[in-house]
Amino acid sequence: MSAINAIEVNHLTKKFGEKVAVNDVSFKVRQGEVFGLLGPNGAGKTTTLRMITTLLKADSGQVKIFGHDTAKEGRLARSMFGLTGQYASVDEDISARQNLMIFSRLNGLSRQEAKDRTAELLTEFSLENSADKPLKAFSGGMRRRLDLAVSLITRPALIFLDEPTTGLDPRTRSQMWDTIRKLVDQGSTIILTTQYLDEADQLADNLAIIDHGHVVKMGTPAELKEQLGGPRVTFTLSQTRQVAAAEQLLATQVAGDVREEGPDLSVSLGQVAQLAPLLATLNDAKIGISHLAVQEPSLDDVFMNLTVGKN
Amino acid sequence: MDIRIHRGNVIQNTATMAYRNLLKTIHNPDQLMDVVIQPVLFMLMFGYLFGGAIAGGVKAYLPTIVPGILIQTMLSAASGSGAQIREDLDSGVFDRFKSLPMVRIAPLAGQLFADSLRLLIAAITSLTTGYLMGWRPGVGLGWVVAIGLLAIFMGWVLSWVFALLGLLAKSAAAVQSVSLMTMLVLSFMSNAFVPMHALTKPLRFIARLNPVTYVITAIRQILATGSWTHEAWVVLVFGVVIVAIFAPLTVWAYDRN
Numbered sequence: 001m002s003a004i005n006a007i008e009v010n011h012l013t014k015k016f017g018e019k020v021a022v023n024d025v026s027f028k029v030r031q032g033e034v035f036g037l038l039g040p041n042g043a044g045k046t047t048t049l050r051m052i053t054t055l056l057k058a059d060s061g062q063v064k065i066f067g068h069d070t071a072k073e074g075r076l077a078r079s080m081f082g083l084t085g086q087y088a089s090v091d092e093d094i095s096a097r098q099n100l101m102i103f104s105r106l107n108g109l110s111r112q113e114a115k116d117r118t119a120e121l122l123t124e125f126s127l128e129n130s131a132d133k134p135l136k137a138f139s140g141g142m143r144r145r146l147d148l149a150v151s152l153i154t155r156p157a158l159i160f161l162d163e164p165t166t167g168l169d170p171r172t173r174s175q176m177w178d179t180i181r182k183l184v185d186q187g188s189t190i191i192l193t194t195q196y197l198d199e200a201d202q203l204a205d206n207l208a209i210i211d212h213g214h215v216v217k218m219g220t221p222a223e224l225k226e227q228l229g230g231p232r233v234t235f236t237l238s239q240t241r242q243v244a245a246a247e248q249l250l251a252t253q254v255a256g257d258v259r260e261e262g263p264d265l266s267v268s269l270g271q272v273a274q275l276a277p278l279l280a281t282l283n284d285a286k287i288g289i290s291h292l293a294v295q296e297p298s299l300d301d302v303f304m305n306l307t308v309g310k311n
Numbered sequence: 312m313d314i315r316i317h318r319g320n321v322i323q324n325t326a327t328m329a330y331r332n333l334l335k336t337i338h339n340p341d342q343l344m345d346v347v348i349q350p351v352l353f354m355l356m357f358g359y360l361f362g363g364a365i366a367g368g369v370k371a372y373l374p375t376i377v378p379g380i381l382i383q384t385m386l387s388a389a390s391g392s393g394a395q396i397r398e399d400l401d402s403g404v405f406d407r408f409k410s411l412p413m414v415r416i417a418p419l420a421g422q423l424f425a426d427s428l429r430l431l432i433a434a435i436t437s438l439t440t441g442y443l444m445g446w447r448p449g450v451g452l453g454w455v456v457a458i459g460l461l462a463i464f465m466g467w468v469l470s471w472v473f474a475l476l477g478l479l480a481k482s483a484a485a486v487q488s489v490s491l492m493t494m495l496v497l498s499f500m501s502n503a504f505v506p507m508h509a510l511t512k513p514l515r516f517i518a519r520l521n522p523v524t525y526v527i528t529a530i531r532q533i534l535a536t537g538s539w540t541h542e543a544w545v546v547l548v549f550g551v552v553i554v555a556i557f558a559p560l561t562v563w564a565y566d567r568n
Contacts, residue, residue: 079412089407093335102334105327106413134338151406235478 036204393477403415
């Protein structure tokens with residue numbers, strides 16, 4: 001069973017007029033893993049997801065869900081996953097219970113099964129108290145929870161989450177993360193798109209970074225960070241007018257780019273030991289430092305490295 | 312609990328979708344304003360405004376205007392389907408519907424069946440207002456029900472056409488304006504409010520080509536003769552043909568979206 005990949009995407013391409021939204025994207029998702037599609041706005045994440053979930057027809061390429069070609073067995077493929085879209089795809093005008101009932105019925109549950117499952121999901125997602133209020137009275141977080149609950153009606157083995165936490169406040173966001181982790185523990189395979197690096201870092205086992213429709217990098221969060229090398233050190237200069245001089249000086253000492261942000265200059269180090277000579281150099285040049293920070297590389301750095309200057 | 316996935320059939324899926332649309336209407340009764348208030352308003356305005364000029368009195372004008380307003384109301388109720396579908400498509404709910412393993416035609420068919428409730432309300436309001444204004448068809452209640460059903464059937468047929476329009480249009484606002492224009496042209500450039508012989512020659516030519524004229528003539532004939540006329544059969548057959556053409560086109564447009 002686990003020999004079959006949950007998803008195989010081969011050379012998926014989509015053009016909107018002249019614009020290539022998704023360009024030859026391929027990846028595989030193993031069963032039970034969380035796969036993140038990470039990229040800036042407009043990178044092609046949602047378009048890719050829409051093609052995988054049969055909402056959008058690809059210009060070329062192939063998608064297999066648990067070995068079934070979505071182009072040939074669309075309805076079968078659709079019965080094997082749940083989808084939570086970027087915009088709450090629930091009915092605003094009717095109550096949470098009615099939404100769950102209707103979607104249960106449309107998913108093929110009998111009336112009684114639909115009733116039971118609705119009650120179960122309302123409890124699981126702590127929505128019983130508002131179950132019969134119209135959604136207009138719901139907060140963003142409640143709406144997302146309902147949205148996710150609707151995707152889980154059939155207990156799909158594969159769940160697509162398109163930017164599950166966009167627009168949520170930090171508390172609701174971490175609640176959503178907990179919910180996602182719980183699903184993973186129950187053995188679900190999850191594909192999520194996100195613009196947030198910390199989210200990908202927190203949740204994903206494997207990542208594809210997408211920019212301008214291309215997969216620019218693929219790997220585990222740790223691998224991607226490793227490629228960046230050692231820690232990054234940020235100097236805050238006491239005098240802004242010395243920024244240019246300090247930048248030149250640093251550039252001669254380190255291999256990577258020197259990044260400048262106001263009075264802050266940051267460089268990537270191979271090893272922490274390289275820090276001492278840098279400080280000495282700056283000291284010799286009488287360049288004062290008011291603050292110093294050393295950080296392990298984050299996915300932010302990966303992201304910046306790969307997509308900087310292109311947007 | 313073990314979840315068994317039954318592949319829902321067309322009827323069950325459509326019924327669920329129709330139920331959903333009815334629930335939406337129940338939660339938003341203001342959506343029924345156009346089918347409740349519009350026919351009353353039009354019947355009163357047109358009746359008292361043109362009655363004297365066209366037929367020499369309101370009472371004499373009612374046999375002309377009641378079928379006219381009835382059909383105009385059907386047209387306007389049917390055009391609402393297009394805008395509703397467009398709004399649904401834009402709201403993201405349809406993405407969910409499309410990602411479900413249900414029969415492709417169900418969301419559309421569900422919408423259109425639920426809309427027949429709007430048509431029914433519109434027909435009842437139109438005919439009741441006519442009655443309250445003094446309209447007394449001599450053929451009996453049975454035939455009044457028959458023409459009501461014929462009008463609803465025509466409205467339902469047209470709602471497929473407007474649904475296609477809704478799917479092809481760029482926005483709900485575009486659907487609304489196009490629908491409004493279509494509705495106005497079709498109802499005014501016909502014999503709905505003014506008898507054929509009183510129309511100018513070019514207008515009479517257009518009115519003859521207008522399918523709405525056919526439906527209204529059929530209804531007036533039934534009410535005048537108390538029998539199911541040739542024209543009534545033509546309307547029925549054409550209705551079936553239009554649905555046979557537009558239903559697949561609409562489903563195609565829906566899939567394309």
